[in-house]
Amino acid sequence: MAATLIAVIICLGAGALYWLFMSPWSQVFGRYPWRVRTDKKVVALTFDDGPNEPYTSQIADFLADKQVKATFFQVGTCIERYPDTTKRLYADGHDIGNHSVHHRFSDYLKHPVYMQEITENQEIIFRHIGKRPALFRSPWLWRQPWLIRSLRAQSLQPVSGRFCHSLEVFQPSGERIARAALKKVRPGSIIIFHDGFDSKTGDRSQTVKAVKITVNSLLQQGYKCVPISELLGVPAYQNGQ
Ligand SMILES: [Zn+2]
Numbered sequence: 001m002a003a004t005l006i007a008v009i010i011c012l013g014a015g016a017l018y019w020l021f022m023s024p025w026s027q028v029f030g031r032y033p034w035r036v037r038t039d040k041k042v043v044a045l046t047f048d049d050g051p052n053e054p055y056t057s058q059i060a061d062f063l064a065d066k067q068v069k070a071t072f073f074q075v076g077t078c079i080e081r082y083p084d085t086t087k088r089l090y091a092d093g094h095d096i097g098n099h100s101v102h103h104r105f106s107d108y109l110k111h112p113v114y115m116q117e118i119t120e121n122q123e124i125i126f127r128h129i130g131k132r133p134a135l136f137r138s139p140w141l142w143r144q145p146w147l148i149r150s151l152r153a154q155s156l157q158p159v160s161g162r163f164c165h166s167l168e169v170f171q172p173s174g175e176r177i178a179r180a181a182l183k184k185v186r187p188g189s190i191i192i193f194h195d196g197f198d199s200k201t202g203d204r205s206q207t208v209k210a211v212k213i214t215v216n217s218l219l220q221q222g223y224k225c226v227p228i229s230e231l232l233g234v235p236a237y238q239n240g241q
Contacts, residue, residue, distance in 0.1 A: 022141050024160045032143055034160035036188040036231055041223045043189045044231040045070040045215070046161055048099055048137065049196030051078050051085035055204035056195045059211050060089055066215055069093050071228040073137040073159075076101035076121040077199045083128050090129040095227040095236040097135035097159065098122060103199040105140065112146045114138075118154055131237040135159050135228055139198075157234050161190035164210065168194055174209025181214045190228065 024034040050056040050072060063070055072089050074096060079086045090096050100107070100117040101124065107117055122132045136156040138147060143158070151158055164181035165172065181191055191214075193207055218225060229236035 022143075024141060024162050032141075032148075032158045032160045033190070033232060034162060035186070035190055038188040041187050041221070042226050042231060043185055043187075043191065043218060043223050044161075044228050045191055045193065045211070045225050046073060046097075046137070046159070046228065047071070047193050047195040048073045049075055049078065049103065049194050049198055051082040051089075052196035052201050052204060053082050053085060055208050056082070056085050057088070058208045059195055060085070060092060060094075062208075062212055062215070063094070064092055066219065068215055068219075068225045069095075069227045069230075070225065071095040071097055071135065071159075072195070073097040073099035073135070074121075074125070075099050075103045075196065075199045076124040077103075078196055079124055079128060081201075086125070086128050090131070093227075095135060095229050096125060096129060096131070096133055097137055097228065097236075098125065098133045098156065099137050100139050103139045105142075108142055108144070108147075112144065113150050114147045115150045115153075118150055118156065122154065132239075134235050134238050137161075155238060157232065159190065159228055159232070161192040163192050164207075164214070168207060169197070171203060171206040174206040174213060177206060177210035178213035178217070181210065182217055185218065185223070188231070190231065 072094055074086060098121045101121045126132045134157055136151055137159050141160055162184045165177040168177055193211060195204055
C-alpha cells in the first residue's frame, strides 16, 4: 500500500515537473507562446533540429512547390554540417530561429544560464545568413527562470508549440504523424515537426511524408501557413533586419 502511494506521489511529482518545465503550455517562468488567439485560419508550421539532409531539402522543395512559408529552428552544429541548406531556407523566405548550438540536455544542468549556447548559435547563424534571429525555441521546450532571463537579455522571443505526434522521434508512418498533427490544428496553432534529430543525423522520411499530407490537407481546408514572425506579429531578425 505504502509502495503504491509512493509510486503515485512520484508519478504526480514527475507530471508536475514536466508540466512546469517542459510542457508546451507552461507560462510560469515567462511568456512562451504556443499559439495565438485568432479566428482566422492561419497556422505556423515549425521544424526543429535541422538541417538534416536529405530530409530538410525535401521539405523545402515541397514547401516551395506549394508556396508555403514556415519556420526552421536550427541547431548550430547541424548548420555547420549543411550550411547551404540554411542559406537556401533563408533565401526561400522561411524564418530561421535559434535552437542552441549542441542540443544537449546536460547543458541546462551544467550551464543553467545557457547564455553560451544561445549567443554562439546567434553568431553561427549570422555567419551564414547575415542576420541574427529574434526567435528562439529551447531544446525539449525547456524553460527555467535563468533561461528566460538570458533570452530577454538578448532580445529573443521564445516560441513554444504543439508536437505533431508524441512519438515522431520513432518515425511511425507519415500518415499517422499527419493524422495526429491535423487533429491539433486550430486557427492560430503552432505545430512542431522535426526535420532533424537533436544535433545528429537520422532518418526523417516519415516526417517528410507527414508534412506533405498535413500541408495538402490544411490548404484544402482553407488554412494559410505562415512563418512564426507573421503569426506572432514580431520581427524574425534583430534590429528589424
Ligand atoms: Zn529540438
